[in-house]
Amino acid sequence: MDTRMASIGDAAALTRVLRDIIDHTGRERPSDDAFVIRQYLANPASIRCTVALDAAGEIIGFQSLIRAKAGNRYDVPEGWGIIGTHISPRAHRQGGGSALFRSSREAAEQAGLERIDACIATGNASGLRYYEAMGFRTYRESTGIVQKLYGVRPVRLIHLCQAAMMSDHSPACRVGTAANGLSTTG
Ligand SMILES: CC(C)(COP(=O)(O)OP(=O)(O)OC[C@H]1O[C@@H](n2cnc3c(N)ncnc32)[C@H](O)[C@@H]1OP(=O)(O)O)[C@@H](O)C(=O)NCCC(=O)NCCS
Numbered sequence: 001m002d003t004r005m006a007s008i009g010d011a012a013a014l015t016r017v018l019r020d021i022i023d024h025t026g027r028e029r030p031s032d033d034a035f036v037i038r039q040y041l042a043n044p045a046s047i048r049c050t051v052a053l054d055a056a057g058e059i060i061g062f063q064s065l066i067r068a069k070a071g072n073r074y075d076v077p078e079g080w081g082i083i084g085t086h087i088s089p090r091a092h093r094q095g096g097g098s099a100l101f102r103s104s105r106e107a108a109e110q111a112g113l114e115r116i117d118a119c120i121a122t123g124n125a126s127g128l129r130y131y132e133a134m135g136f137r138t139y140r141e142s143t144g145i146v147q148k149l150y151g152v153r154p155v156r157l158i159h160l161c162q163a164a165m166m167s168d169h170s171p172a173c174r175v176g177t178a179a180n181g182l183s184t185t186g
Pocket of ligand 1: 021084085088091093094095096097098099119120121124125126128131133134
């Protein structure tokens with residue numbers, strides 16, 4: 001599937017993707033053009049926002065990668081990447097999410113990011129499976145939320161967990177299976 005970097009002119013198409021997902025899942029979330037521009041297309045913390053295109057060149061999904069700021073909502077350590085993926089239900093399991101992650105991973109390397117966090121609702125089975133398939137592993141769980149971690153460069157996962165727990169007061173750190181260069185042993 002083709003991808004390209006998103007631009008401001010894509011706002012309406014990204015909003016449609018979010019609304020398609022809401023219609024499909026019933027999970028409410030902000031989904032208007034102003035939100036899309038603020039959060040994804042003109043966010044000063046953005047590293048890259050990539051769109052995926054179907055055979056007709058229509059946008060069927062997007063992925064945003066931003067740099068975590070201090071005091072962010074999910075307590076992601078400052079300087080890590082935060083990733084979000086949104087594919088219209090009409091295009092699921094067609095490789096769009098995988099193509100988007102190739103672009104985001106490249107952007108992460110170019111930006112010198114070492115770690116990327118993905119926040120997923122506990123009940124979102126496809127989101128959990130997708131990020132696992134991309135090489136993310138669970139490092140933190142709290143009420144209703146699973147946080148998965150991707151090491152852009154080979155790093156020891158146990159060290160990443162320790163770093164995360166230093167900024168985290170309660171949730172457990174679960175070490176996953178080694179992948180993408182992450183090691184489960186200290
Ligand atoms: C999760 C999501 C991003 C996956 O996107 P996608 O374009 O369907 O993903 P891909 O087709 O590239 O799938 C890549 C791999 O992820 C895994 N995967 C994706 N969806 C899956 C599902 N529903 N069940 C099991 N595995 C799944 C598979 O290993 C898949 O490889 P395969 O198809 O060769 O088996 C998409 O379903 C989506 O946008 N959902 C709504 C929003 C969301 O949940 N975002 C992520 C969490 S916040």
